[in-house]
Amino acid sequence: MTAALVKPATDDVWRWLEDVPDPEIPVISVVDLGIVRDVEWKGEVLVVTVTPTYSGCPATAVISMEIEEAVRRRGVEDVRIETQISPAWTTDWITDAAKEKLRAYGIAPPSGASCAGMIKAPAEVECPRCGSPDTSEISRFGSTPCKASWRCNACLEPFDYFKSF
């Protein structure tokens, strides 16, 4: 009789979430970013499991709200967002297609191994504008916890680098 009786397939929910943008980097979705870990029905409740990028990232709360809203908009009343911290999020979970979207947006995508070891050599980072590998780090941090500030020595443009993490 009513739409609420029909439970959408989880595949459909995944597709909806592909349209939920990251609030700080709107060219990629929360699915692209690899932070949606699971979508499942627990009885009548749709449970979406997310993992934070950085433990203090202020975007996490906004992302949960946007996911809830995207699902409610399509008629799912009972939705619960669960947070899972292990396994810890890594930039390896960012899809290849999303890495290209980042580059086109002017953010150099993560390069090299994501393993956070002690005192590792800086990764080789290509300028997202001119493609030159001749770049240098300005600061280990940037406008969001996930980025660092870099500069291209060839075209002289400053740019954001999405840190391997």
Next chain:
Amino acid sequence: MAGDTDKLVCELALRMGDNALILGQRVSAWCGHAPVLEEDIALANVALDLIGQTKLWLGLAAELGAGDNADDVAFLRDARGFRNSLLVEQPNGDYGHTLMRQFLFDAWHYPMLQGLKESADIRIAEIAEKSAKEAAYHLERSSDFVVRLGDGSDESHDRMQAALNALYPFAGELTAPDETDEALAAAGLAPDLNVLRQQYDDYVSRIFAEATLTVPEGAVRKGGKAGLHTEEMGYILADMQWLQRAYPGATW
């Protein structure tokens, strides 16, 4: 028996959470005041990581009976209830002091979290796994700065040496086990601090040698783990807690 383990896990969560909280509070005070924009952003991000980790640790402590939730544990305890080391409550001082305090902390924090990843308690191991990645990045940065400024100009060298002389006496507490630390290690919940101290000393000596800085002699100053703090602590809490104390239950 299970009750005893929960008590130990709760105490560990308070120690880890309070260290992250008080250092995060201290570091965040630089926001808008750092010497250059990039450093302002870097410190804000480090503070943010620490506050994020605090939510996880104090959330666990709250689950085990330390309060109703992480916020209450952070905002409604008095100084005697805090379990952070004396190092993290030391004032920001000049930029050299802030960086040196961060380095002395990070050099303990990262291997401590690496050890906690192997904890027999899965809740501890999960928080440590998440936090260790952030701490590794902090340690890289603070180590770089200690070398760059220590082995820099006469002025930067003198300031870093002064910061080391002032702060080093507080660093020993992080790796000096008390009864709780020993019980945690014996139960496989946390790493053995005696082993960790060796790693710590090796690492900081190597960085200080590279930075041309001399480690001062002198007694270790401790008390934080038992809730006995320096006079700084009251000022920090007054600043951090006044809103929740004056307007209980206030929200955004």
